[in-house]
Amino acid sequence: MSDIARIVLEVKDLKVTFRLPTGDVHAIRGLDLTLEENEVLALVGESGSGKSVGVKSFMGILPDNAVIESGEALFHDQDQTVDLLKMKDSVRRKNINGTKIAIVFQDPMTSLNPTMSIGAQLITVLRSHKKIPKKEAYARGIELLREVGITDPERTMGQYPHQLSGGMRQRVVIAIALSQDPKLLICDEPTTALDVTIQQRILELLQSIQRARGLSIIFITHNLGVVSKIADKVAVMYAGKVIEKGTVFDIFYDPRHPYTWGLLSAVPELSDSKQELYSIPGTPPDLSKEITGDAFAPRNPYAMEVDFKAEPPMFKLSNTHYAATWLADPRAPKVDIPPELAERIRKMKQEAKDYAEG
Amino acid sequence: MGRYLRRRIIISISILFVILLILFLLMQFMPGSPFNDAKLSEEQVASLKESYGLDKPVIVQFFRYIGKMLKGDLGVSYSIAPNTPITSLLVNRFPVTLRIGFLSLIFGTLAGLTLGLIAAFFRSRIIKVIFNILTLLGIAVPSYMFAMFFSWTLGYKCNIFPMLYDFRSPMFSSAMPILALSLSVMAVIGQFTRSEAEDVIKSDYVLLAKTTGMKSSTIIIKYILRNSLIPVITVMASLLVSLLTGSLVIEKMFAVPGIGGLLTTAISSNDYSVVIALSFVYSALYIVVMLILDILYCVVDPRVRLGGKPS
Ligand SMILES: Nc1ncnc2c1ncn2[C@@H]1O[C@H](COP(=O)(O)OP(=O)(O)OP(=O)(O)O)[C@@H](O)[C@H]1O
Numbered sequence: 160m161s162d163i164a165r166i167v168l169e170v171k172d173l174k175v176t177f178r179l180p181t182g183d184v185h186a187i188r189g190l191d192l193t194l195e196e197n198e199v200l201a202l203v204g205e206s207g208s209g210k211s212v213g214v215k216s217f218m219g220i221l222p223d224n225a226v227i228e229s230g231e232a233l234f235h236d237q238d239q240t241v242d243l244l245k246m247k248d249s250v251r252r253k254n255i256n257g258t259k260i261a262i263v264f265q266d267p268m269t270s271l272n273p274t275m276s277i278g279a280q281l282i283t284v285l286r287s288h289k290k291i292p293k294k295e296a297y298a299r300g301i302e303l304l305r306e307v308g309i310t311d312p313e314r315t316m317g318q319y320p321h322q323l324s325g326g327m328r329q330r331v332v333i334a335i336a337l338s339q340d341p342k343l344l345i346c347d348e349p350t351t352a353l354d355v356t357i358q359q360r361i362l363e364l365l366q367s368i369q370r371a372r373g374l375s376i377i378f379i380t381h382n383l384g385v386v387s388k389i390a391d392k393v394a395v396m397y398a399g400k401v402i403e404k405g406t407v408f409d410i411f412y413d414p415r416h417p418y419t420w421g422l423l424s425a426v427p428e429l430s431d432s433k434q435e436l437y438s439i440p441g442t443p444p445d446l447s448k449e450i451t452g453d454a455f456a457p458r459n460p461y462a463m464e465v466d467f468k469a470e471p472p473m474f475k476l477s478n479t480h481y482a483a484t485w486l487a488d489p490r491a492p493k494v495d496i497p498p499e500l501a502e503r504i505r506k507m508k509q510e511a512k513d514y515a516e517g
Numbered sequence: 518m519g520r521y522l523r524r525r526i527i528i529s530i531s532i533l534f535v536i537l538l539i540l541f542l543l544m545q546f547m548p549g550s551p552f553n554d555a556k557l558s559e560e561q562v563a564s565l566k567e568s569y570g571l572d573k574p575v576i577v578q579f580f581r582y583i584g585k586m587l588k589g590d591l592g593v594s595y596s597i598a599p600n601t602p603i604t605s606l607l608v609n610r611f612p613v614t615l616r617i618g619f620l621s622l623i624f625g626t627l628a629g630l631t632l633g634l635i636a637a638f639f640r641s642r643i644i645k646v647i648f649n650i651l652t653l654l655g656i657a658v659p660s661y662m663f664a665m666f667f668s669w670t671l672g673y674k675c676n677i678f679p680m681l682y683d684f685r686s687p688m689f690s691s692a693m694p695i696l697a698l699s700l701s702v703m704a705v706i707g708q709f710t711r712s713e714a715e716d717v718i719k720s721d722y723v724l725l726a727k728t729t730g731m732k733s734s735t736i737i738i739k740y741i742l743r744n745s746l747i748p749v750i751t752v753m754a755s756l757l758v759s760l761l762t763g764s765l766v767i768e769k770m771f772a773v774p775g776i777g778g779l780l781t782t783a784i785s786s787n788d789y790s791v792v793i794a795l796s797f798v799y800s801a802l803y804i805v806v807m808l809i810l811d812i813l814y815c816v817v818d819p820r821v822r823l824g825g826k827p828s
């Protein structure tokens with residue numbers, strides 16, 4: 160294989176609008192994403208920034224009142240490229256869903272069919288594309304449950320979702336997602352609804368599966384603490400757009416967008432326990448209104464005049480690091496990142512160094 | 518499952534017991550007595566009371582009463598058919614009422630389910646409007662209005678169905694009463710099914726099933742249908758009440774020889790013992806059907822069947 164990493168998914172200028180009786184809500188306003196093979200991309204941002212809608216649009220599971228206005232989502236698979244947005248539902252179902260791309264939702268309590276046993280659900284999924292014998296599907300189901308760390312799979316196969324704990328259910332959901340050997344796994348806040356200790360275990364599970372299978376993962380979360388553990392790259396979303404993207408190092412050690420500064424400052428795991436938890440002032444913009452300039456400007460203490468007038472383009476900061484803020488423009492005055500955050504980053508780097516040196 | 522059902526059965530029996538108690542007390546407080554005839558001397562009344570056991574303490578009377586009720590002895594009628602055992606008044610009537618009520622429930626439910634599912638799946642404007650009009654009518658208009666309408670159109674004008682119940686063709690002549698009664702059932706079940714099915718269609722587990730590439734038919738049958746039908750069972754229970762009260766008037770209108778007609782006659786001729794016996798029959802019927810629905814619920818829903826504790 161060539162040195163150049165192979166791209167799995169390219170989302171370009173995706174725009175999604177919800178038609179409501181009260182008017183249109185522009186939930187996704189030009190989303191760009193790139194995902195490479197064997198890579199974990201974290202999609203982060205406050206609630207309502209469009210993380211879920213973004214991925215739902217290329218899985219073909221948007222609500223009826225959502226319209227894809229423009230854009231493409233190119234999926235590359237063995238020298239073939241398809242646009243997921245232009246695909247008919249029936250084609251997507253046959254060629255993509257489950258076998259190429261699978262998804263794990265946030266809430267394991269509602270993700271499983273309450274009236275079907277775990278075994279029946281797994282077997283149904285396993286036989287949805289290939290008509291393998293039931294016995295074989297059952298054996299494969301057991302194998303999958305083992306893979307996701309369920310110790311007594313025979314028993315779990317016969318149980319119903321309500322008899323399982325949240326963590327167990329999420330393992331089952333992951334098993335179902337993996338069952339048809341997809342290339343790309345989308346995890347929409349897969350640990351948010353779980354206890355902290357269980358979150359950790361599910362995270363580790365996803366990580367080990369990713370390594371073992373060489374999966375590409377889009378990992379949606381609004382918890383940056385989780386991101387540093389699992390992701391290779393990070394895309395920060397605000398008001399339906401990516402406003403900064405880069406490697407985990409770019410985003411954690413050298414954040415450039417004031418919104419990213421805010422997000423990082425708000426991570427409790429990184430903060431000194433004594434300190435009061437920071438939260439970004441203000442609220443996200445009303446997506447039913449026209450937005451001029453930088454959508455974050457009204458909440459941005461560093462906003463300049465230009466931020467209210469013109470939308471910043473994606474400035475290239477390095478080969479991997481991009482940010483859509485006028486502060487990255489060569490003409491902009493030099494603004495230092497908030498001193499508390501700078502101090503934190505310094506500490507983080509020190510810790511990482513200490514860790515590396517043993 | 519066993520524990521759940523045992524509990525349900527115990528509860529049902531207790532409710533039946535309370536109903537018996539209430540009915541018994543009502544009898545006690547009812548003004549007058551069966552023997553308030555001026556021609557009877559006091560000794561005669563006393564001996565009558567003794568022969569009927571009415572001189573015993575109230576509590577003893579109550580248990581004798583329960584014992585008799587459970588043996589199927591509902592007492593005798595005073596005025597409609599003097600001294601006839603009420604049980605014999607019921608033998609022929611009860612099956613007629615049961616048949617009409619049962620068929621109305623089944624027919625209304627099936628029609629409602631079908632309409633509700635159609636409305637949930639095909640979300641075009643026209644279907645929505647037609648569905649809303651139909652169900653609103655069914656809910657707002659009382660069954661006797663439908664009965665009048667059908668009598669006049671299907672019965673009188675078009676002469677398709679007989680306007681009165683006919684012993685010689687019990688099924689055919691029950692058609693209009695069943696139709697009139699089932700419309701409200703259909704409307705309520707229809708609306709309920711639609712909103713349930715719409716919720717299920719939007720649910721995470723259906724969305725997730727779609728992302729696994731399952732066939733639509735599999736998703737509809739295994740994921741959507743079963744899950745949207747379970748809650749409908751609960752509504753059926755509450756519809757039963759309106760069906761029972763509706764049947765009172767409907768039976769009268771179509772001259773159906775059921776217990777509804779008997780009850781209205783008994784009420785208008787002050788035949789307390791018949792009224793109370795029928796109240797018991799209606800209550801018992803209701804409780805039994807509720808129990809059946811509970812069992813059904815239990816069979817189709819693993820959450821009820823297996824209990825809710827995660828292991
Ligand atoms: N069914 C819907 N109808 C109308 N608007 C919707 C609908 N679903 C989402 N939206 C809009 O789309 C925007 C993005 O929603 P989305 O669910 O993608 O946010 P998110 O980033 O996933 O947030 P969270 O972290 O809370 O999951 C929201 O601001 C909301 O206004």
Ligand SMILES: [Mg+2]
Binds near residue numbers: 210211212347
């Ligand atoms: Mg979301």
